[in-house]
Amino acid sequence: MATETCVDAHFVKIEGLGKRYRADQPPVFEGVSFSIARGEFVCIIGHSGCGKTTILNVLAGLEAPGEGYVFMANRQLTGPGLDRGVVFQGHALLPWLSVEDNIAFAVRARHADWSRRQVREHGARFIEMVGLAHAARRKPAELSGGMKQRVGIARAFAVEPRMLLLDEPFGALDALTRGTIQDELLRICAATRQTVFMITHDVDEAILLADKILLMSDGPRARIAEIVVNPLPRTRQRETLHHDPLFYGLRNHLVDFLVHRAAGAEARSATLPRLVQFAGEGTGDASAEPGPVRMPVPARRMVSAAGRVHS
Amino acid sequence: MQAPPRIQAALLSLLLFGVLLGIWQLATRPVADTAARPLSAAEAEYAELMGQTAATGEAEKSNGFPTPWQFAATVAGQLADPFYDRGPNDKGIGIQLAHSLGRVAVGYLLALAVAVPLGFVVGMSPLLQRALDPFIQVLKPISPLAWMPIALYTIRDSTISGVFVIFICSAWPMLLNTAFGVATVRREWLNVARTLELGRLRTAFTVILPAAAPTILTGMRISMGIAWLVIVAAEMLVGGTGIGYFVWNEWNNLKLSNVLFAVLLIGLVGMALDLLLAGLQRRVSYGD
Numbered sequence: 001m002a003t004e005t006c007v008d009a010h011f012v013k014i015e016g017l018g019k020r021y022r023a024d025q026p027p028v029f030e031g032v033s034f035s036i037a038r039g040e041f042v043c044i045i046g047h048s049g050c051g052k053t054t055i056l057n058v059l060a061g062l063e064a065p066g067e068g069y070v071f072m073a074n075r076q077l078t079g080p081g082l083d084r085g086v087v088f089q090g091h092a093l094l095p096w097l098s099v100e101d102n103i104a105f106a107v108r109a110r111h112a113d114w115s116r117r118q119v120r121e122h123g124a125r126f127i128e129m130v131g132l133a134h135a136a137r138r139k140p141a142e143l144s145g146g147m148k149q150r151v152g153i154a155r156a157f158a159v160e161p162r163m164l165l166l167d168e169p170f171g172a173l174d175a176l177t178r179g180t181i182q183d184e185l186l187r188i189c190a191a192t193r194q195t196v197f198m199i200t201h202d203v204d205e206a207i208l209l210a211d212k213i214l215l216m217s218d219g220p221r222a223r224i225a226e227i228v229v230n231p232l233p234r235t236r237q238r239e240t241l242h243h244d245p246l247f248y249g250l251r252n253h254l255v256d257f258l259v260h261r262a263a264g265a266e267a268r269s270a271t272l273p274r275l276v277q278f279a280g281e282g283t284g285d286a287s288a289e290p291g292p293v294r295m296p297v298p299a300r301r302m303v304s305a306a307g308r309v310h311s
Numbered sequence: 312m313q314a315p316p317r318i319q320a321a322l323l324s325l326l327l328f329g330v331l332l333g334i335w336q337l338a339t340r341p342v343a344d345t346a347a348r349p350l351s352a353a354e355a356e357y358a359e360l361m362g363q364t365a366a367t368g369e370a371e372k373s374n375g376f377p378t379p380w381q382f383a384a385t386v387a388g389q390l391a392d393p394f395y396d397r398g399p400n401d402k403g404i405g406i407q408l409a410h411s412l413g414r415v416a417v418g419y420l421l422a423l424a425v426a427v428p429l430g431f432v433v434g435m436s437p438l439l440q441r442a443l444d445p446f447i448q449v450l451k452p453i454s455p456l457a458w459m460p461i462a463l464y465t466i467r468d469s470t471i472s473g474v475f476v477i478f479i480c481s482a483w484p485m486l487l488n489t490a491f492g493v494a495t496v497r498r499e500w501l502n503v504a505r506t507l508e509l510g511r512l513r514t515a516f517t518v519i520l521p522a523a524a525p526t527i528l529t530g531m532r533i534s535m536g537i538a539w540l541v542i543v544a545a546e547m548l549v550g551g552t553g554i555g556y557f558v559w560n561e562w563n564n565l566k567l568s569n570v571l572f573a574v575l576l577i578g579l580v581g582m583a584l585d586l587l588l589a590g591l592q593r594r595v596s597y598g599d
Contacts, residue, residue, distance in 0.1 A: 086502070094500060109507035110507070141597065
């Protein structure tokens, strides 16, 4: 039982990851270690060039790390596999296949022994899930950007991976579409208890979706400077999110990091990430890990800096 | 920009066609003074020796450039019986065309069978790509007809030599386009295949082939164009049968209206072949 909870808390474990693209240059990032619990939604934020995508590619097995290891359920990961589903930045749908064929392509890879009907029915469930049943026979070129990204998400879910990897999936979408798909993703992840690792540039997106937010300092030699535990309840919703008394404190903390501290010496020299937990009014001491840094909840005020990091 | 209306474009085409016919008619109308001039005794005797009757002032101008009307009569005559066969030097236009098309088909399909798989392998392997590049760069610009003597000497059969020339000229565009199409398949799509744990062979057939298909078809279309250009020249050189031989033979017979008819037919068949491949290309192309 004890070992099982241990596996659950450290379902995915990343140890001492580092990557160097040229021998005569300093590594892009180094000493990156963190873990993801089963069913946890983790977002990583950082400026461009700090190696977020590389970390995600290493988790996906598409790129080999220079140093360090990745474990999932106590097994080391060395290559790509069906146990991890990837939603690519540019959706990466096969444009010569219709929506349902794109999904079926992935399902057939997972279940080679299934009949044509089984594959179709399984795929239809996931197309339904992202609300695209009416567009199932269309080709990707006939879909809007938001719809394409939904298909990408449905495809990743359809292979029922143990971990979902999202590389800034909503970056190219307009704000309205982004909001709708965020809601959908939140609903689906809550329903399936999916373990998720996601890259984002959007602070509000991270607060809405993530249980834990990793903040990366600037590269080269980027590292994870802070691990911020989202204090907002898991039932958070986009419409009511900004009414939560803890919201602006958290948001300001994240924006301040990106605007001021990401390039600072303190963030860049930290050997171990700082664990940041917000204590809300009335909540007692909830620190579980040693050496937490507790942030006081600041008075509610408007944030002047933009919540979205432009790069 | 507004697309030009179809009907207007068609009308303009018809107008141009009419103008061209008019120019043709004007340029080839019988010149009065030479026809009216009475023949001298020597000319009459010469004409008689040549088996012509000198008496007719309106002698049939079999060796002049045909008028549109004469050309139309030739076309009607040829189309009335396209498949006659009266010995090696007198076959119907349909038989000649069938010979040419047959040679192109065999040479082209052989080239397809060799160049596309080879291009696939070359495109997948940067090493092979580099290693084969100098050969391709040297061999590609060689005029296909320059191969003819070598082919004739080694193969010792004119028909097979013709097929070989078609093969060698249509292989390059297909090889290069296939290699390019395969080498430039989006990294993303390959990553999708990798995360789905597809094997190499399955990735090749279900991701790389459909992704590269439009580029491969472009190569096939270029090759077909070249093959049809080359077969005419090759048949002129080799002789025997085929539309190219027909053109040369009719030139030797000074039957310009037959030459003209064959030229028109070469153009029409070339267009039909291109349309065929364009249709195929449309079927495999995808929007992005």
